[in-house]
Amino acid sequence: MSTTSIHSDVSHLDDERAGQERFDQIIAEDSRIEPRDWMPEGYRKTLVRQISQHAHSEIIGMQPEANWITRAPSLKRKMILMAKVQDEAGHGLYLYSAAETLGTSRDKMVQDLLDGKAKYSSIFNYPTLTWADVGAIGWLVDGAAIQNQVPLCRASYAPYGRAMVRVCKEESFHQRQGWEILYELSNGTPEQKAMAQDAVNRFYGPALQMFGPPDDDSPNSKQSMAWNIKRHSNDELRQRFVDMIVPQAEALGLTLPDPDLKWNEERGHYDFGELDWDEFMSVIKGNGPCNVQRLQHRREAHENGAWVREAAAAYAEKQARRNQDAADRHLIGA
Numbered sequence: 636m637s638t639t640s641i642h643s644d645v646s647h648l649d650d651e652r653a654g655q656e657r658f659d660q661i662i663a664e665d666s667r668i669e670p671r672d673w674m675p676e677g678y679r680k681t682l683v684r685q686i687s688q689h690a691h692s693e694i695i696g697m698q699p700e701a702n703w704i705t706r707a708p709s710l711k712r713k714m715i716l717m718a719k720v721q722d723e724a725g726h727g728l729y730l731y732s733a734a735e736t737l738g739t740s741r742d743k744m745v746q747d748l749l750d751g752k753a754k755y756s757s758i759f760n761y762p763t764l765t766w767a768d769v770g771a772i773g774w775l776v777d778g779a780a781i782q783n784q785v786p787l788c789r790a791s792y793a794p795y796g797r798a799m800v801r802v803c804k805e806e807s808f809h810q811r812q813g814w815e816i817l818y819e820l821s822n823g824t825p826e827q828k829a830m831a832q833d834a835v836n837r838f839y840g841p842a843l844q845m846f847g848p849p850d851d852d853s854p855n856s857k858q859s860m861a862w863n864i865k866r867h868s869n870d871e872l873r874q875r876f877v878d879m880i881v882p883q884a885e886a887l888g889l890t891l892p893d894p895d896l897k898w899n900e901e902r903g904h905y906d907f908g909e910l911d912w913d914e915f916m917s918v919i920k921g922n923g924p925c926n927v928q929r930l931q932h933r934r935e936a937h938e939n940g941a942w943v944r945e946a947a948a949a950y951a952e953k954q955a956r957r958n959q960d961a962a963d964r965h966l967i968g969a
Contacts, residue, residue: 662863667793670736678862681855682792683737685864687744690730691755694748695929697723699763700772708766715812716769722805729802733794749934757915758841760923767820767827767834773813775835775842775880781806782876783846791863814883821888828888835884836892843907844915846873852912877905 654673661668668674701720707713731741747753758776763769784803790796820831847853847869859865867875877896884891895908917923 662791662861665863666791667796668791669793677858679737681859681862681864682795683734683739683744684855685859686730686734686737686795687739687747688754688756690727690734690744691748691753692759693723693727693730695755695933696759696776698929698932699759699761699925700769702763703766703769706766707769712816719773719809719812722809726802726805729798730795733792733798736794737792745937749930749937751921751930754919756845757918757923758838758845760918760925760929761838761841762925764837765830765834767817767830768838770813770816770820770831771834771838773809773811774817774883775813775838776845777806777809777813778880779842779845779876781810782872782879786866787864789863789866795864814887817887817889831887832889835889839892840910840914841918843873843876843910844912846870846876848912848915874904877907881905 650673655675658668658672658674658678661672668678697720700716700723704713704716704720707716731744734744735741744753748755758779763772781803784799784806787799788796788803790799817831817835820827822828847856850856850868850870853869856865856869860868881891881896893908895906897906898904899906918926921927
């Protein structure tokens with residue numbers, strides 16, 4: 636090995652050591668990492684996985700609700716639901732943009748989703764059978780999302796945290812919309828209340844599973860918390876969510892489908908029953924009620940939109956050529 640190579644290797648090791656020390660200091664100070672800062676490769680990979688999965692969930696999550704836009708019970712409901720679905724598309728774009736700052740292209744992330752290599756939230760593999768399901772998604776699913784995502788506003792990776800501020804503000808409206816749908820139904824006819832109760836019965840368990848597996852079975856959670864990406868464990872977030880929705884369910888006049896649900900005075904929290912983790916893992920592995928349908932619809936939408944992407948790329952290239960020609964003419968004239 637030449638002397639130049641040895642010096643190069645030593646210099647690289649020194650840069651790595653200095654980068655790691657600076658990274659550790661930022662994490663210890665509960666400050667933020669910016670895209671140009673040095674970061675461990677494991678940190679980068681964890682963020683790409685988490686942020687891209689979050690983005691995929693927003694995009695796939697448009698499907699079960701968009702299915703009800705044409706069937707919403709009034710023009711007002713159609714307009715509100717259209718706005719919500721548009722919000723979800725925007726959330727996906729914010730998050731893809733945040734993930735791109737880590738060096739992974741949006742095309743790569745999207746292709747991984749279409750190829751079935753990337754995951755998204757298991758909740759979006761369940762069908763929306765009635766209008767009340769739109770309410771249950773807003774109240775339970777978006778409520779669980781808020782519980783999980785508000786701490787992410789303080790994530791150690793700055794672009795992710797900044798994106799989450801707007802996402803959480805909009806999600807709070809989504810949850811309110813869902814609660815209001817269920818409130819009207821539960822205070823309507825007996826048939827409407829039964830429809831609302833059925834929707835809550837079906838979405839309660841999957842909503843609690845959105846926080847991920849129990850802490851003992853969560854391989855990534857501890858490291859994410861050590862890096863200040865996550866602030867709370869899966870089980871802690873799930874407990875907070877249950878404590879929040881029990882009084883809300885009482886205000887709705889609906890019950891939560893858990894015979895073990897009761898207040899524990901000693902703990903100061905609600906006890907709740909064990910979730911069906913076998914079902915959760917089955918859905919994660921692609922065997923849920925709508926896994927195949929959701930991905931197929933996403934692939935079709937991607938293929939149908941190819942001409943838009945091609946036209947946008949052609950236009951961008953044309954504009955770049957015009958700008959370059961203008962710059963060249965300016966230099967010649969100067």
